[in-house]
Amino acid sequence: MNGFQVLALIILGPACIWSVYTGTRHRKPRQFIFTLVLAAALVLILRPDLATAAARLLGIGRGADLVSYLTALAVLGCYLAIFTLERRIRIQVTELTRTIALMQLPAADSPKSQSRAVAESGGLPP
Numbered sequence: 630m631n632g633f634q635v636l637a638l639i640i641l642g643p644a645c646i647w648s649v650y651t652g653t654r655h656r657k658p659r660q661f662i663f664t665l666v667l668a669a670a671l672v673l674i675l676r677p678d679l680a681t682a683a684a685r686l687l688g689i690g691r692g693a694d695l696v697s698y699l700t701a702l703a704v705l706g707c708y709l710a711i712f713t714l715e716r717r718i719r720i721q722v723t724e725l726t727r728t729i730a731l732m733q734l735p736a737a738d739s740p741k742s743q744s745r746a747v748a749e750s751g752g753l754p755p
Contacts, residue, residue, distance in 0.1 A: 637674040645671055
């Protein structure tokens, strides 16, 4: 076992255990997928020959190529998730702004507001 594998074991081991612990408490599908990714990364770091065997099984020459392809797919998946979340937040902000504007609308139509508007317009009704 080389130094990088020891460092990965020190970092990914507790992260994987924490992910399993929080996943059993909250039972979210994303947490389960995150735990699987952490566990797979830990296994592939500790046993790099498995990455090569899996790559050959899939028709890819080297395990490093397989890891880079999977990383590219994961980055695209994360981008899509962030884009979807940002869009959902924009929609919520728009709905919230619209609701606040509609709540303030009756206050603008009150008799005091109308009389003030008439006075400011020089006595002409709106």
